[in-house]
Amino acid sequence: MKQETNEKGYPDFNFLAGERLLIDKPYQWTSFDVVNKIRNALKPLKLKVGHAGTLDPLATGLLIVCTGKLTKTIDALQAQEKEYIGTFTLGATTPSYDLETSPNQYFDVSHLDEEQLRNVCQRFVGELEQYPPAHSAVKVDGERLYEKARRGENVELKPRKVSIFAFELTRIHLPEVDFRVVCSKGTYIRSLAHDFGKALSNGAYLSKLRRTRSGQFHVADAYDVLELTNHIRSLKETGC
Incomplete structure (x- = not known):
């Protein structure tokens, strides 16, 4: 479930406090590729970033990525059907x-x-x-x-x-x-x-x-990873 969004279609993220990001993993990307892409976009913030439930490179679809304090919820997220x-x-x-x-x-x-x-x-x-x-x-x-x-x-x-x-x-x-x-x-x-x-x-x-x-999270509510990381970088450039 996506959060309420602003006029640009994204919520007001607080990565330090913790975000749960729903990502539509692209074909031939590893789950770690997605995590690294988001981690690099967040630099120079030194945040924990992890994913709940690995997808093989040849699979696509919902990958849940957590940042900051919400990485503590990864085990519970992985346990869901x-x-x-x-x-x-x-x-x-x-x-x-x-x-x-x-x-x-x-x-x-x-x-x-x-x-x-x-x-x-x-x-x-x-x-x-x-x-x-x-x-x-x-x-x-x-x-x-x-x-x-x-x-x-x-x-x-x-x-x-x-x-x-x-x-x-x-x-x-x-x-x-x-x-x-x-x-x-x-x-x-x-x-x-x-x-x-x-x-x-x-x-x-x-x-x-x-x-x-x-669990309760659907790929229909997921972000494109490249669009999301470009948005994160634009926030840093504008000082938001």
């Missing part, structure tokens, strides 16, 4: 479970029908154990899994308990299916794509992802 929309591509798998890596296995999808696909969705609603992708930021022995994966190391992954509150297909046009998911903190949609393919005795990877909501 999330909503995503996106696309699974059936008939193939990739090592990263998304488009970061190329397909390494292919499957025939000609026998799949809408009833099968929708029935499989229901298997994933509820509490389940999910393995994180080998190409993920999860730490094992103090090192990110993706760093080990890039060296070709095999790591024994441990499952995590996550909850899927809603999982529906919004468009079926094989080999692609569009989806909407509402889930708990820590859910990997890439892993959901991979597991969805396995449940069909087929393959699937995540080809598009957008976070639309986190």
Whole structure:
């Protein structure tokens, strides 16, 4: 939810006291790229800046960035349920479970029908154990899994308990299916794509992802990061 805005369309920010900024993360930006862009725009103020809930570089959508004293609320924000929309591509798998890596296995999808696909969705609603992708930021022995994966190391992954509150297909046009998911903190949609393919005795990877909501906060209320940082710099230049 955006605050009341002035004639320029922005609230009267108080970054030192703390701001909660809703950002629409651009494609191919890391979550840390967004944080660094905002931190640099705020210089020379030496403020804490952090984000609640990492998005992969190939994902877009809602990223909550906190400044100042509101960084203390990050853990609570991260714990809120999330909503995503996106696309699974059936008939193939990739090592990263998304488009970061190329397909390494292919499957025939000609026998799949809408009833099968929708029935499989229901298997994933509820509490389940999910393995994180080998190409993920999860730490094992103090090192990110993706760093080990890039060296070709095999790591024994441990499952995590996550909850899927809603999982529906919004468009079926094989080999692609569009989806909407509402889930708990820590859910990997890439892993959901991979597991969805396995449940069909087929393959699937995540080809598009957008976070639309986190708790009560919606991407429709989010700022464009470049427009926001330009506005922050203009405030410094005018002495506001």
